[in-house]
Amino acid sequence: MMKKHFVGIFNFQRLLTIKLLIVLTFTCISLAASTTTFAQADVADEIKTLLENHYFEPVNPQVLEGDTIEEILERLDDPYTTYMTQKEYANFQDSIDQSFYGIGIYFEMVTEGVLVTSVIAESPAEEAELLPSDVIIKADGKDMSGLPNEKTISIIRGPKNTVIPLEIKRNGEIIETSVTRDEVNISNVTGELMDNDIGYIEINSFGSEIGKLFEKELELLTEQGADKWIIDLRNNSGGYLNGARNILGYLIQDEIALITESKNKRVNFTANEQDMVLDDPLIVLVNQYSASASEIVAAALKDHERALLIGETSYGKGTVQSLFNLTGDSVLKMTTRQFYSPSGEPINDIGVSPHLKMNEENMISAAQLILGSKDESTEIEINEMEHEIEHHKNRYFPLFQALLRFLSLRQ
DSSP, X not given: OOEEEEEOOOOTTTOOXXXXXXXXXXXXXXXXXXXXXXXXXXXXXXXXXXXHHHOSSOOOHHHHTOSSHHHHHHHHTOTTOEEEOHHHHHHHHHHHHTEEEEOOEEEEEOSSSEEEEEEOTTSHHHHTTXXXXXXXXXXXXXXXXXXXXXXXXXXXXXXXXXXXXXXXXXXXXXXXXXXXXXXXXXXXXXXXXXXXXXXXXXXXXXXXXXXXXXHHHHHHHHHTTOOEEEEEOTTOOOBOHHHHHHHHHHHHTTSEEEXXXXXXXXXXXXXXXXXXXXXXXXXXXXXXXXOTHHHHHHHHHHHTTOOEEEESXXXXXXXXXXXXXXXXXXXXXXXXXXXXXXXXXXXXXXXXXXXXXXOHHHHHHHHHHHTTOOOTTOOOOGGGSOOEEOOOSSOOOHHHHHHHHHHHHHO
C-alpha cells in the first residue's frame, strides 16, 4: 500500500468546477492499469484500517461497522474523504494541471444537480450555448442530484469528440441539449503589463510546473518595466503543495509557509527558496472561491506582511488530505491533518480575510490606484462602494500605509 500526502482539498460540497478538483501534494502517484479482480469487502477492510490509523481525529465506531465502501464513507460524513476508481483518480490528476477532455464549465453542486457558474471561453459548452445559472439535472442519462464529487466529474468528462446529452433547467424550463466533448486547456499562469509599470499575474491553479511558469512571467514583465505587482488568486482553489511553496519562495524566500497538525504533532513547512526574489510592492486579490493552496499563499503573505490583500474572505479549506493506493488500483483520499497560517491562525471554515474588503468589479482598479496607476481612465468611486479595512496592531509595510492614505483622501 502506498501513501501520498495532500493538503487543502477543496470543499466540493459547496463549490465544484471542472477545473477546481485541486489539491496540495508532496509527491505524485502513478497508477498502472490492472486486470486484477478484487472484492469490495477487501477494499472496505483496507479503508477501515486506514481510517483507524491515519484519520485526523478519532473515528466513530459506527463508521467502522459499515459493510460497504459507500456505507463507511457516508457514516464518516467527511466531504474531503472519498474513494476513487483508477479512472476517477486519473481525472483528478488532470484537473490539477488543467488539461482534459470535457465541456468547459465551472459549476457548483446544488440540490437539483450541477449549477453552471460560468462558461469557459471558446469551450464546447460556449459553442453549445450553455449559460451561467443553468442547472444540469441529467448528464448522459444519469441523474446529477446528490452524486459524489468524483462521480460527477467522471460523468461530465469523456473522450474527445464524444457527445454527452444534457437535461438543463433554465429559468424554470427544462431544456434538452447535447455537448461534444473536446480538449479544455486553461493556462495555469497568465500575465500582462498594466500602466507601463504594474505586472499583473493571474494564477488559475498550482499545477506541477507552476514555479517555472510564474518565474517566466516575472522575468518577462520585469523586462517590460514592471516594478509593482498584482497577483490574482480569485477562483483558484489550489494545487500542489510544492507549487504553493515554490510561489512563496519568490516572495518570502525560505520563511515559514504553513503549519500542519495531525493527531500527534505539528510540522512547519517553509517556502522553497528561489534564485530570484521579488521585493517590489505587491497586492494579492482573493475572493470566496480562493481556496487551499491559494489560501496558504495569501495567509503566508499576509502573516509575513509581504502583501496587501484585497477582495473577499477566502473559502476556508484548511484540512489536509492524503492519498492511499488500495487493492485494484483504486485510491482513498482521506483527511489526515489540518493546516494553519505561519502565525498559527486557523483557516478551515474561516478563510483568510483581506486587508481591504470590496466587491469583484472594483478589485483590479483599486489595486492599480493604490500602486500609483498613471492611467487616468482607472477610477473607482470609494464613496459609493462597500468596503471595509481590517485593522491590526501589527505594523504593516509602507504600502499598507499608502492604502489607508489613499482611502482617506478619496472619502
